[in-house]
Amino acid sequence: MAGYPARPEGIAYGGDYYPEQWPREVQEEDIRLMREAGVTLVSLGIFAWALLEPAEGRYEFGWLDEILDRLHAAGIAVDLGTPTAAPPAWFSRKYPDSLPVTREGVRVGTGGREHACSSHPAFRRATVELVGRLAARYGEHPAVVMWHVHNEYGAPLGECYCEASVTAWREWLRQRYAGLDALNDAWGTLFWGQRYGDWAEIDAPRWSHTVVNPAQRLDYARFSNDEHLAHYRLQKELLGGKPVTTNFAGTVNCKSMDLWTWAGELDVIANDHYLDGERPDNHIQLAMSADLSRSLGGGAPWMIMEHSTGAVSWQPRGIAKRPGEMRRNSLAHVARGSDAVMFFQWRASRFGAEKFHSAMVPHAGTDSAVWRDVVALGADLRTLGEVRGTRVTAEVAIVWDWVAYWALELEWRPSGDLAFLERMSAYYEALWRDHVTTDFLPPSADISDFSRYRVVVLPSSYLLTEAAAKNLQRYVEGGGTLVVSYFSGIVNEHDTMHPGAYPGVLRDVLGLTIEEFHPLRERESVTLSAGGAARVWSERVRLTGARSDQTFSSGPDTGHPAVTRNDLGAGTAWYVATAPADLRPLLTRIVDQAGVTRPRDLPETLELVRRDRYVFLINHADIPATVPDVTGLDLLAGTPFTGQVPAGGVTVVRIPL
Numbered sequence: 001m002a003g004y005p006a007r008p009e010g011i012a013y014g015g016d017y018y019p020e021q022w023p024r025e026v027q028e029e030d031i032r033l034m035r036e037a038g039v040t041l042v043s044l045g046i047f048a049w050a051l052l053e054p055a056e057g058r059y060e061f062g063w064l065d066e067i068l069d070r071l072h073a074a075g076i077a078v079d080l081g082t083p084t085a086a087p088p089a090w091f092s093r094k095y096p097d098s099l100p101v102t103r104e105g106v107r108v109g110t111g112g113r114e115h116a117c118s119s120h121p122a123f124r125r126a127t128v129e130l131v132g133r134l135a136a137r138y139g140e141h142p143a144v145v146m147w148h149v150h151n152e153y154g155a156p157l158g159e160c161y162c163e164a165s166v167t168a169w170r171e172w173l174r175q176r177y178a179g180l181d182a183l184n185d186a187w188g189t190l191f192w193g194q195r196y197g198d199w200a201e202i203d204a205p206r207w208s209h210t211v212v213n214p215a216q217r218l219d220y221a222r223f224s225n226d227e228h229l230a231h232y233r234l235q236k237e238l239l240g241g242k243p244v245t246t247n248f249a250g251t252v253n254c255k256s257m258d259l260w261t262w263a264g265e266l267d268v269i270a271n272d273h274y275l276d277g278e279r280p281d282n283h284i285q286l287a288m289s290a291d292l293s294r295s296l297g298g299g300a301p302w303m304i305m306e307h308s309t310g311a312v313s314w315q316p317r318g319i320a321k322r323p324g325e326m327r328r329n330s331l332a333h334v335a336r337g338s339d340a341v342m343f344f345q346w347r348a349s350r351f352g353a354e355k356f357h358s359a360m361v362p363h364a365g366t367d368s369a370v371w372r373d374v375v376a377l378g379a380d381l382r383t384l385g386e387v388r389g390t391r392v393t394a395e396v397a398i399v400w401d402w403v404a405y406w407a408l409e410l411e412w413r414p415s416g417d418l419a420f421l422e423r424m425s426a427y428y429e430a431l432w433r434d435h436v437t438t439d440f441l442p443p444s445a446d447i448s449d450f451s452r453y454r455v456v457v458l459p460s461s462y463l464l465t466e467a468a469a470k471n472l473q474r475y476v477e478g479g480g481t482l483v484v485s486y487f488s489g490i491v492n493e494h495d496t497m498h499p500g501a502y503p504g505v506l507r508d509v510l511g512l513t514i515e516e517f518h519p520l521r522e523r524e525s526v527t528l529s530a531g532g533a534a535r536v537w538s539e540r541v542r543l544t545g546a547r548s549d550q551t552f553s554s555g556p557d558t559g560h561p562a563v564t565r566n567d568l569g570a571g572t573a574w575y576v577a578t579a580p581a582d583l584r585p586l587l588t589r590i591v592d593q594a595g596v597t598r599p600r601d602l603p604e605t606l607e608l609v610r611r612d613r614y615v616f617l618i619n620h621a622d623i624p625a626t627v628p629d630v631t632g633l634d635l636l637a638g639t640p641f642t643g644q645v646p647a648g649g650v651t652v653v654r655i656p657l
């Protein structure tokens with residue numbers, strides 16, 4: 001693996017740059033302003049296929065040569081894009097059957113982007129032709145420090161239902177299941193008489209007027225992930241040499257790709273993150289996305305490849321960032337392990353779909369708060385250069401599984417309120433408010449990976465394999481603390497029930513069985529014996545070894561356990577059979593009992609994260625925050641840390657060795 005790009009030095013700073021949208025004078029001003037702001041890296045060429053190959057087999061690289069040379073002369077490094085997310089009009093016209101088809105059977109039109117199917121042979125051929133040329137021409141260019149393949153695989157194009165996809169799907173199934181008997185068994189095709197006698201009878205799980213076989217749908221999601229990944233690999237093999245990445249469409253938000261399967265194929269993890277403008281506490285989602293990005297790379301430095309200086313243009317309302325918010329957001333990514341701060345985009349576009357999107361150079365120009373903040377951030381990042389390469393350590397891990405996400409959110413589950421991200425966020429947020437830094441792990445992680453953590457949390461693992469459950473049990477027996485939320489461990493990788501009572505493969509480790517689910521009505525809540533309300537879920541827990549920690553004091557399971565603990569071997573397994581309105585009292589107790597280190601006496605709104613000897617303090621409140629136990633140099637101010645973080649401010653303290 002080529003690893004993190006060697007250049008630029010320090011924390012890389014910049015964004016997506018589309019010089020092709022601007023005349024030469026503006027490009028010249030761009031380079032001057034980039035230097036003024038301390039920009040060190042720009043992503044180039046991401047959607048430029050139509051300019052690089054204006055007609056099939058006719059290439060025009062001159063404009064790119066020129067801008068690369070000029071950026072290089074100005075000391076600005078380039079993350080060179082491959083433009084396959086925007087196939088040119090001539091391509092779609094010549095190969096109309098390369099246009100993706102939705103599950104509902106609608107063929108996607110042109111005029112947008114992401115309008116070629118990753119499985120289509122002509123698209124793959126054209127990709128190889130173009131990317132091979134880019135690699136040969138620019139692989140040794142001194143400005144190019146890394147490659148940026150495609151753009152956000154999986155968003156908006158996740159699954160495609162075109163003919164080429166169905167052909168590839170049948171081949172994928174043959175590889176996965178040596179014979180049709182194995183497929184019929186795995187998919188449970190005895191149900192509703194769906195048995196297959198010939199591979200050619202198997203179609204994609206298209207929209208139907210009733211529920212389509214869930215095992216078939218899960219495999220189609222896996223297949224679609226693999227097809228996009230194959231398209232990425234095709235390019236990666238051609239590029240070689242310098243580090244290669246692709247920008248994830250938001251680790252937390254892009255449901256369609258199983259990013260654990262991608263992580264090992266990237267030299268450096270790159271994530272795009274946009275705030276949900278409507279949520280006042282959206283910085284917690286940002287933290288979760290950043291922690292998941294770091295975890296995908298096994299803790300190695302990663303890159304925030306896109307975020308925004310202000311409003312985005314694709315949400316119901318373009319909520320601008322408040323003073324100081326962009327700085328807090330940027331430095332929160334750095335705090336959580338990013339060695340880059342990159343934006344979409346450098347200069348706001350005058351035309352096209354994203355003209356109301358914020359940028360580093362806004363339409364208002366340089367006499368604007370945004371520009372002044374951009375310049376100030378560049379100066380901060382220069383000062384923080386020494387942080388590069390340092391690592392975040394965590395004592396708590398959350399198990400995150402995209403396949404469980406897909407499976408949970410298929411149709412006809414016991415409650416329409418079961419939502420993967422909702423439970424993930426609830427647990428993550430409670431830990432965040434306690435200043436507990438969290439890593440993420442796949443359920444297939446090695447026992448040695450689990451054992452590095454004092455606490456492992458399973459907020460939403462409806463689908464869990466027997467092997468993963470056994471591993472978790474060994475983790476507990478070896479002294480770990482496991483916390484499991486309701487509706488976990490129910491089905492195997494084919495969405496087939498684990499035999500016996502719920503919770504299937506987790507019965508032994510949790511020391512309980514569940515007799516029946518009692519999901520609550522919409523807006524119904526129940527109360528708990530320890531105080532507080534709970535929503536969504538209630539169930540009849542029967543203890544087979546665990547002890548009750550709290551019971552339901554109202555609702556269908558009054559008097560029966562709602563929270564349990566099972567001491568097993570040297571460790572403990574907790575079970576939470578509902579969605580408490582406030583998870584924090586319980587989680588605080590659990591992490592404290594497990595001996596997790598966490599700072600005390602801090603306001604909830606003060607985010608504290610450590611990268612080796614650097615302590616990042618991000619104050620999300622509009623009053624100053626007092627931080628009692630941190631001493632050292634305030635790196636950005638260049639003076640000893642006073643123990644106070646200004647309202648809305650960020651302080652980075654280098655503690656003495």
Ligand code: GAL
Nearest residue numbers: 151152272274312313344357
């Ligand atoms: C990203 C995309 C960018 C730009 C941005 C706007 O998802 O990769 O090209 O569209 O959103 O927020």
